[in-house]
Amino acid sequence: MKFEALKPILACALLSSFLVACSSTPSSSSSSSNGTDSGSSTLSTNNGVSTGSVGGAGISGSDIDADGSIETVFYFDFDKATLKPESLVALRIHAQRLIANPASVRLEGHADERGTREYNMALGERRGSSVKEFLVLQGVDGSLLEVISYGEERPASLDSADSSWALNRRVEIK
Amino acid sequence: MYPKHSLRSRGRLRAEREFTSVNDRLSTFLTPHESKRALVKRFRRILCLVFFLPLSALAELSIEITSGVDNPTNIAISPIMMKGASLTEDISAIVSADLDRSGLFAAMSRANMLSNPRTMSEVYYRDWRIVGMQYLVVGSVLRQGDGRLSATFSLVEVTGERVLFTHVVKGRDSELRDIAHYISDKVFYTITGIKGAFSTRLAYVTAINEGGRQVFRLMVSDADGARERLMLKSKEPIMSPAWSPDGKELAYVSFETGRPAIFRQRLDNAKREQLTNFKGLNGAPAWSPDGKSMALVLSKDGNPEIYLYSFATKAFTRLTRHFSIDTEPNWMRDGKSLIFTSDRGGSPQIYKLNIISRKIERLTFNGSYNARPRLAADNRTLVMVHRSQGIFHIASQDLVTGDLRILTQTRLDESPTVAPNGAMLMYATKRGNKGVLAAVSIDAGSRFLLPARRGDVREPAWSPF
Numbered sequence: 216m217k218f219e220a221l222k223p224i225l226a227c228a229l230l231s232s233f234l235v236a237c238s239s240t241p242s243s244s245s246s247s248s249n250g251t252d253s254g255s256s257t258l259s260t261n262n263g264v265s266t267g268s269v270g271g272a273g274i275s276g277s278d279i280d281a282d283g284s285i286e287t288v289f290y291f292d293f294d295k296a297t298l299k300p301e302s303l304v305a306l307r308i309h310a311q312r313l314i315a316n317p318a319s320v321r322l323e324g325h326a327d328e329r330g331t332r333e334y335n336m337a338l339g340e341r342r343g344s345s346v347k348e349f350l351v352l353q354g355v356d357g358s359l360l361e362v363i364s365y366g367e368e369r370p371a372s373l374d375s376a377d378s379s380w381a382l383n384r385r386v387e388i389k
Numbered sequence: 390m391y392p393k394h395s396l397r398s399r400g401r402l403r404a405e406r407e408f409t410s411v412n413d414r415l416s417t418f419l420t421p422h423e424s425k426r427a428l429v430k431r432f433r434r435i436l437c438l439v440f441f442l443p444l445s446a447l448a449e450l451s452i453e454i455t456s457g458v459d460n461p462t463n464i465a466i467s468p469i470m471m472k473g474a475s476l477t478e479d480i481s482a483i484v485s486a487d488l489d490r491s492g493l494f495a496a497m498s499r500a501n502m503l504s505n506p507r508t509m510s511e512v513y514y515r516d517w518r519i520v521g522m523q524y525l526v527v528g529s530v531l532r533q534g535d536g537r538l539s540a541t542f543s544l545v546e547v548t549g550e551r552v553l554f555t556h557v558v559k560g561r562d563s564e565l566r567d568i569a570h571y572i573s574d575k576v577f578y579t580i581t582g583i584k585g586a587f588s589t590r591l592a593y594v595t596a597i598n599e600g601g602r603q604v605f606r607l608m609v610s611d612a613d614g615a616r617e618r619l620m621l622k623s624k625e626p627i628m629s630p631a632w633s634p635d636g637k638e639l640a641y642v643s644f645e646t647g648r649p650a651i652f653r654q655r656l657d658n659a660k661r662e663q664l665t666n667f668k669g670l671n672g673a674p675a676w677s678p679d680g681k682s683m684a685l686v687l688s689k690d691g692n693p694e695i696y697l698y699s700f701a702t703k704a705f706t707r708l709t710r711h712f713s714i715d716t717e718p719n720w721m722r723d724g725k726s727l728i729f730t731s732d733r734g735g736s737p738q739i740y741k742l743n744i745i746s747r748k749i750e751r752l753t754f755n756g757s758y759n760a761r762p763r764l765a766a767d768n769r770t771l772v773m774v775h776r777s778q779g780i781f782h783i784a785s786q787d788l789v790t791g792d793l794r795i796l797t798q799t800r801l802d803e804s805p806t807v808a809p810n811g812a813m814l815m816y817a818t819k820r821g822n823k824g825v826l827a828a829v830s831i832d833a834g835s836r837f838l839l840p841a842r843r844g845d846v847r848e849p850a851w852s853p854f
Contacts, residue, residue, distance in 0.1 A: 328801060329781060330760065330781065331730070331774050332628060332803065332847075333672050333673040333686065333717045333761065334717065334730055334737055334761070336628075336716070337670065337693040337714040338714070340669060340693065341692075363647075364649070368626035373822060374822055375801060375822055
């Protein structure tokens with residue numbers, strides 16, 4: 216039933232969270248900090264991965280193809296921190312991955328350039344906190360999730376236009 | 390008393406000893422014994438300096454005055470130079486630019502001057518009256534026995550044909566710009582009654598794309614943008630520079646640890662200290678007027694709240710308690726209250742917090758976005774970011790009458806900072822997609838731009854006196 220349908224997703228989830236963990240920790244300690252062989256078995260059975268080993272050598276995020284990748288950037292409306300409905304599917308998958316394979320994750324909140332910088336710092340944090348709350352509600356251990364706001368200091372797009380601003384009001388899962 | 394000059398004295402290039410009560414060595418400048426040829430020669434040398442110096446000055450300052458008041462005071466700054474030697478800075482050009490930038494003055498172009506007097510004995514009032522000058526500054530520089538420079542300068546009222554003051558300022562060769570700003574301050578105060586802020590400094594942040602990555606720098610410059618100095622360079626964002634009340638230190642937010650943290654750093658020896666390392670926000674530092682504590686924003690207890698940090702006890706005292714965003718604290722002059730931004734009413738507005746009673750009072754009611762308050766030295770004029778019809782401007786609000794006034798005409802204006810004399814405010818705005826600094830007088834009458842040399846310039850903070 217439902218669990219069966221989720222199986223391939225879970226497989227991806229295990230792999231991806233492994234990769235996420237690798238990318239956020241030094242390579243020398245990635246295998247030990249991850250501490251599990253489940254990643255290895257996933258690697259060997261998933262077509263989306265070209266190479267990889269438990270030791271972590273040669274693994275990089277780009278080795279995973281479109282089928283296995285999942286959205287890591289979530290967008291918001293102006294001066295708002297409420298999650299958009301279209302973000303929820305991907306966020307649930309992130310939650311499942313983190314439950315299956317706990318790893319420390321940074322939730323980086325951002326704002327567009329309109330409004331003041333320190334207020335936007337607070338707004339970016341509020342957006343990151345919305346994502347954190349959602350993941351915790353799904354069952355993720357909150358102590359794994361750190362919200363860090365960059366306010367308007369790290370825009371994804373530099374133009375002063377609506378299209379850029381929409382890309383800049385975001386939370387990135389890293 | 391200074392003897393009045395008559396037109397008959399033209400051609401009699403004699404130094405008047407009584408002119409320099411402070412320093413009569415100036416009288417050696419031109420003596421009756423000098424031959425006419427020597428005078429012509431000297432005049433040629435002066436012309437050379439006149440020709441070259443303004444160009445270099447322009448290249449460095451690149452200030453663009455976008456509008457001034459309707460009836461600025463006409464003033465001429467006669468070249469202030471050293472006999473027989475060239476100076477590395479053009480003092481008169483710096484003074485002229487300072488006064489021009491205030492918007493209250495229109496400084497005469499040197500090319501239009503009919504004469505270039507260096508001492509009062511060389512002043513012919515008619516030369517200045519016929520071109521409509523109200524004031525004239527004359528002066529000259531000498532090298533003292535100890536190697537330092539001594540600049541003697543006089544402010545002359547042309548219509549009344551009188552000297553308002555004669556003053557001497559001394560300094561090293563490296564301090565010529567300080568000498569020039571000192572002259573500007575003295576002239577500005579004598580004529581307007583407002584303390585000049587030309588000798589103050591600016592702190593600001595630049596963000597420059599280097600190899601596909603933004604590099605952030607905390608810079609300090611003179612108030613006119615010259616003598617830029619690097620305080621901190623980082624590949625991670627730098628934010629919210631704030632001056633200590635004695636002007637000797639800066640506090641700021643740096644992400645160099647991977648998270649925002651508040652630092653304080655001395656200007657003279659770059660010694661610095663990390664003040665906060667909490668989870669979540671560590672931002673918006675604001676030194677108290679007595680320098681003993683700092684208001685700042687932390688979200689360690691769940692959401693952004695304003696705290697008071699004591700330098701003596703290193704204790705953090707929480708001042709606000711609300712589930713909304715509370716941020717951007719700024720001090721009232723008495724050090725007993727803070728003004729800050731909060732969206733507790735549904736949209737960002739300015740509130741006032743009494744630190745003792747913790748009583749909170751809303752100050753702004755006009756518009757749906759008022760944030761980042763700064764208070765002018767009069768403790769009454771509030772400046773802030775105000776959204777009007779979707780556009781972010783800088784506005785002022787009189788805290789007594791409640792009158793709101795939009796001061797800027799550009800868009801995406803932010804980070805207002807008021808000069809310590811309250812006459813001008815500087816802010817960050819956009820020109821194209823580039824962040825630049827601009828200034829406007831508090832009455833909105835005059836404005837100028839400080840164009841960025843490279844990359845984005847943002848978050849100006851005007852130093853205290």
